[in-house]
Amino acid sequence: MNFGVGIVGLGRIGRGVLRNNFTQAVGGRFDIKVVCDVMPINQVAYLLSHDSTYGNPPFSITIDGEHLIVDGKPIKYQRVDRRRGNPQDAGLGDLREFELDVLFDATGTATNDDFRTIIRQNIAKKTLCTWNVTGLDISLVYGVNNDQYDPTKHDVICSSTCTGNALTPIFHILEQHIGIDYARVITIHPTLSDQKVLDGYHVNPQYGRTFNESIIPTSTNVGHSTTLVIPALTGKIDSFSYRVPNCIVSAMDISARLARNTTIEECSDLFNHYAQNSLNGIISCDYGSFGHQKVSIDYLKTPYSAVILMQYLTAHGCQLGLSLMHDNEWAYCCRVLDILGVLSSAKEKHSCARNS
Numbered sequence: 145m146n147f148g149v150g151i152v153g154l155g156r157i158g159r160g161v162l163r164n165n166f167t168q169a170v171g172g173r174f175d176i177k178v179v180c181d182v183m184p185i186n187q188v189a190y191l192l193s194h195d196s197t198y199g200n201p202p203f204s205i206t207i208d209g210e211h212l213i214v215d216g217k218p219i220k221y222q223r224v225d226r227r228r229g230n231p232q233d234a235g236l237g238d239l240r241e242f243e244l245d246v247l248f249d250a251t252g253t254a255t256n257d258d259f260r261t262i263i264r265q266n267i268a269k270k271t272l273c274t275w276n277v278t279g280l281d282i283s284l285v286y287g288v289n290n291d292q293y294d295p296t297k298h299d300v301i302c303s304s305t306c307t308g309n310a311l312t313p314i315f316h317i318l319e320q321h322i323g324i325d326y327a328r329v330i331t332i333h334p335t336l337s338d339q340k341v342l343d344g345y346h347v348n349p350q351y352g353r354t355f356n357e358s359i360i361p362t363s364t365n366v367g368h369s370t371t372l373v374i375p376a377l378t379g380k381i382d383s384f385s386y387r388v389p390n391c392i393v394s395a396m397d398i399s400a401r402l403a404r405n406t407t408i409e410e411c412s413d414l415f416n417h418y419a420q421n422s423l424n425g426i427i428s429c430d431y432g433s434f435g436h437q438k439v440s441i442d443y444l445k446t447p448y449s450a451v452i453l454m455q456y457l458t459a460h461g462c463q464l465g466l467s468l469m470h471d472n473e474w475a476y477c478c479r480v481l482d483i484l485g486v487l488s489s490a491k492e493k494h495s496c497a498r499n500s
């Protein structure tokens with residue numbers, strides 16, 4: 145069935161989704177019809193062809209006029225700048241001709257109003273974004289609540305955040321089987337592109353500090369991302385983050401007070417059970433290599449939303465200690481494609497139901 149996708153924002157995540165789309169299936173897992181950014185087309189082609197984190201892609205990229213040719217498939221490139229106000233002026237109005245089922249937004253800069261306007265003006269039927277935009281219809285974490293997606297009700301959708309995708313499945317398991325009274329979550333997050341290379345102005349002053357000289361304490365939305373999907377945990381999670389000067393792979397340190405006493409064996413059995421069954425491909429239990437714990441770069445390109453470092457699992461009465469790692473870009477891009485799969489299957493089911 146035809147399911148047309150557009151992408152706005154070809155930064156780390158937009159390019160990562162494009163790259164994963166063509167890595168997962170020859171010719172692309174989804175039919176990406178158009179991609180947009182403020183950059184000129186040759187800069188997009190350059191960045192897609194040479195990636196300092198993941199290396200060169202395993203497929204060809206060329207340019208033909210206003211099209212990027214990715215793995216032999218022409219994709220229209222549209223220069224847009226949403227700061228120019230309404231979608232027509234921004235360049236998004238031209239996307240109407242593609243009759244997009246979903247416009248995936250990885251700019252980090254659009255608002256709920258922008259998304260509603262895109263739907264109202266028939267530029268795309270749905271929007272999917274990469275952050276917890278205020279006013280969204282649903283935040284979907286693949287493996288946890290993707291079966292709650294209802295195409296008749298949900299138009300502005302979020303695929304949660306990288307840390308939300310890591311923490312939510314783990315807290316889903318604990319909340320289902322034991323209960324969580326309180327958790328303190330610390331993310332140790334790689335540098336992001338909104339940080340400064342040298343000290344300078346930034347609306348968030350800590351991000352204005354030289355990125356590779358300090359461990360930068362800052363806020364994180366991981367608690368909010370998790371409670372959007374598991375509302376029973378509202379008010380029970382405190383979180384903050386350290387930005388550290390590596391370019392990829394995030395870690396998370398969790399101290400939780402559970403609703404009852406537990407043991408390492410019980411938690412270990414639970415995590416392994418889920419990793420082999422309903423969360424197969426989403427979480428993984430890692431026991432190290434040759435008796436030694438692996439380090440963050442060893443998880444580069446790991447598709448799991450969360451890798452549990454089993455050697456660091458602790459349980460004392462109702463106090464649980466957990467350490468996770470995840471490739472904040474690669475795993476997240478895999479989940480975005482999985483959520484596109486959810487939207488695509490729902491469209492198919494909906495149109496079959498209407499035709500029968």
Ligand SMILES: NC(=O)c1ccc[n+]([C@@H]2O[C@H](COP(=O)([O-])OP(=O)(O)OC[C@H]3O[C@@H](n4cnc5c(N)ncnc54)[C@H](O)[C@@H]3O)[C@@H](O)[C@H]2O)c1
Nearest residue numbers: 153154155156157182225226227251252274275306337472
């Ligand atoms: N990098 C990560 O690890 C990660 C993981 C999960 C989610 N996210 C989320 O994904 C989003 C993007 O993050 P990123 O790391 O890819 O950022 P990025 O800065 O690398 O990419 C953003 C892209 O959007 C484009 N853009 C920004 N404003 C625009 C506008 N008004 N019109 C047109 N294009 C515009 C920029 O030119 C850039 O190419 C953010 O919401 C972020 O929170 C990032």
